[in-house]
Amino acid sequence: MNSVNIGGVTIPGNVALSPMAGVSHITYRGICREFGAAYAPTELVSARSIRYNGLEKSMQYLRIDPASEGITAIQLFGAEPEDFTAAIGKIMEDEVLSQVDIIDIxxxxxxxxxxxxxAGSALMNSPETAASIVRACKEALKGLPKKIPVTVKTRIGFEAGDCGKPEFAKAVADAGCDMLCVHGRTRPQMYTGECNRKAVALMREAVRGYDIPFFANGDVTDGTSAASLIEETGADGVMIGRAARGNPWIFAEVASYLDGRSDIVLPSEQEKKEMLLREIKGRCRYCDEEIAVREFRSVMPFYIKGIRGAAKLKVRLCSALTVDEIKEILEL
Ligand SMILES: Cc1cc2nc3c(=O)[nH]c(=O)nc-3n(C[C@H](O)[C@H](O)[C@H](O)COP(=O)(O)O)c2cc1C
Known part of the structure; x- marks a missing residue:
C-alpha cells in the first residue's frame, strides 16, 4: 500500500479508520492498526471543554497509545480559534498526549x-473562521520538538443543494492545513443518501496545487468501493467509517485489493466473537466494567452481523452487564 506523507508524518498506507464517536475507542484503534489501518484518529473532542474543564474530563475520548496505535491523531472540534490554542496548550503539557503525531479538526x-x-459542519459557512482555526492550531504547535501537522475533515456542503465547496477547501489549505479529508455528503444528509463523488472530486481539484494529501470518505465497504472512490475523486487515500464498525478485517481486505492481491481471508464466526471479547476486555482497562459494557452495546451488534442467530444474540448481548456474561452468551 502507498504510504502518505502528511506534513512530514508518514502514515504507512492510504486507508484509515474514520473517526467515530463511540466507536474509535483507543482499544479499537489499536486493533485496526494491526489489521492495516494507516492511522485512526480519536473521535471528536471539544476544544472548549479542554480549555475550561481541563484534560481529565475529556480523557476517555482523548487518550492515545503511541505503542499500540503507531501514528496517533487527536480530533478536536470547536468554533473559536482561542479554544484550539488553549486546548493544544493543555495537550502539550501532558506527558502522553504531547506525543501525538497529528491534530485533526x-x-x-x-x-x-x-x-x-x-462548530463542525457550521464552519463550512465561515471559511474565514475555519482558516483562523487552522492558523491558530499551526501557531500553537510551532516551535515544539517535533512537527505536528494539522488536518481537516469536512463535508461537501452545509446546505442540501451544495455540491462541493472548493473555496472552503482552498481557504483551509491557504491557512496551512496539511491534509484534507472530505466526506461526500452534505450536513442535512447526515449519513443517508449517496456519497457524491463528483463533489468530492471538485474539492480535491481545488487543493491539487497545494501539494497536500487528500482523502475521500463515504460508503467504502470493501476493496472495490475503496478503489473506485480513489479513482473517481483523485484522492490519495480513503477513510472508512461505518463499514469498519466491529469489522477491523476490512482494512486487510481493502489493502489486499488495492495491492492487487487476492488473498482476502474473511473472519470466521469464532474469530468475530473472539474479537468482540477482545475489544470489550480492552475497553474495561480504561473504565468501570459495567460502564464499558453499556457503552459497548452500540458496537456489539456490528461484530455479530451475519452470524447465525444474530438477532437473538444481539438482544442477549445488549442486556449483559459484565464481560463474563458476554463470554457466556458467546459460548467462548
Ligand atoms: C456513529 C458515528 C460517529 C461519528 N463520529 C464522528 C466523529 O467523531 N468525527 C468525525 O469527523 N466524523 C464522525 N463520523 C463520521 C464518519 O467519520 C464518516 O465521515 C462517515 O460515517 C462517512 O463515512 P462512511 O460512509 O464510511 O461511514 C461519525 C459517524 C458515525 C456513523
Whole structure:
C-alpha cells in the first residue's frame, strides 16, 4: 500500500479508520492498526471543554497509545480559534498526549448540538473562521520538538443543494492545513443518501496545487468501493467509517485489493466473537466494567452481523452487564 506523507508524518498506507464517536475507542484503534489501518484518529473532542474543564474530563475520548496505535491523531472540534490554542496548550503539557503525531479538526459534524455552536459542519459557512482555526492550531504547535501537522475533515456542503465547496477547501489549505479529508455528503444528509463523488472530486481539484494529501470518505465497504472512490475523486487515500464498525478485517481486505492481491481471508464466526471479547476486555482497562459494557452495546451488534442467530444474540448481548456474561452468551 502507498504510504502518505502528511506534513512530514508518514502514515504507512492510504486507508484509515474514520473517526467515530463511540466507536474509535483507543482499544479499537489499536486493533485496526494491526489489521492495516494507516492511522485512526480519536473521535471528536471539544476544544472548549479542554480549555475550561481541563484534560481529565475529556480523557476517555482523548487518550492515545503511541505503542499500540503507531501514528496517533487527536480530533478536536470547536468554533473559536482561542479554544484550539488553549486546548493544544493543555495537550502539550501532558506527558502522553504531547506525543501525538497529528491534530485533526472536525469541520463536518452535522449534529445540531455541535452545529448550533458554530462548530463542525457550521464552519463550512465561515471559511474565514475555519482558516483562523487552522492558523491558530499551526501557531500553537510551532516551535515544539517535533512537527505536528494539522488536518481537516469536512463535508461537501452545509446546505442540501451544495455540491462541493472548493473555496472552503482552498481557504483551509491557504491557512496551512496539511491534509484534507472530505466526506461526500452534505450536513442535512447526515449519513443517508449517496456519497457524491463528483463533489468530492471538485474539492480535491481545488487543493491539487497545494501539494497536500487528500482523502475521500463515504460508503467504502470493501476493496472495490475503496478503489473506485480513489479513482473517481483523485484522492490519495480513503477513510472508512461505518463499514469498519466491529469489522477491523476490512482494512486487510481493502489493502489486499488495492495491492492487487487476492488473498482476502474473511473472519470466521469464532474469530468475530473472539474479537468482540477482545475489544470489550480492552475497553474495561480504561473504565468501570459495567460502564464499558453499556457503552459497548452500540458496537456489539456490528461484530455479530451475519452470524447465525444474530438477532437473538444481539438482544442477549445488549442486556449483559459484565464481560463474563458476554463470554457466556458467546459460548467462548
Ligand atoms: C456513529 C458515528 C460517529 C461519528 N463520529 C464522528 C466523529 O467523531 N468525527 C468525525 O469527523 N466524523 C464522525 N463520523 C463520521 C464518519 O467519520 C464518516 O465521515 C462517515 O460515517 C462517512 O463515512 P462512511 O460512509 O464510511 O461511514 C461519525 C459517524 C458515525 C456513523
Amino acid at each position: 472536525n469541520m463536518g459534524c452535522p449534529v445540531p448540538k455541535v452545529v448550533k455552536t458554530g
